[in-house]
Amino acid sequence: MYYTYMLRCKDNSIYTGITTDIKRRIEEHMQKTEKCAKYTISHDVLKLEAVWETENRADASKLEYHIKHLTKKQKENLIIEKLQLKDVFQEKINCEVYKKIGKK
Numbered sequence: 001m002y003y004t005y006m007l008r009c010k011d012n013s014i015y016t017g018i019t020t021d022i023k024r025r026i027e028e029h030m031q032k033t034e035k036c037a038k039y040t041i042s043h044d045v046l047k048l049e050a051v052w053e054t055e056n057r058a059d060a061s062k063l064e065y066h067i068k069h070l071t072k073k074q075k076e077n078l079i080i081e082k083l084q085l086k087d088v089f090q091e092k093i094n095c096e097v098y099k100k101i102g103k104k
Helices: 021-029 036-041 057-068 072-079 085-089
Strands: 004-007 014-019 045-054
Touching: 004 021, 004 057, 004 085, 014 021, 014 057, 014 072, 021 036, 045 057, 045 072, 057 085, 072 085
Parallel strands: none
Antiparallel strands: 004 014, 004 045
């Protein structure tokens, strides 16, 4: 399984990434290990906001790419579930291959 996730940072920005191990990856971001993202080195992570599960890396990467190109408001609406993936990406990706598993 692969996961696409969204993190809330202390400056209220949102970081999006993919992983095969969500617990390990969040710890890497929060503890600022050598494997954390460049973005989270300079933006302290507060919490995990949303997680979607999919079968393969290609689908996880597609979702990550498209989320990263959303406006801040659209990202916030995905987090609070005012918008679903199909509402935003229906014409761009097959939204049925993703399962929102929420916060971990």
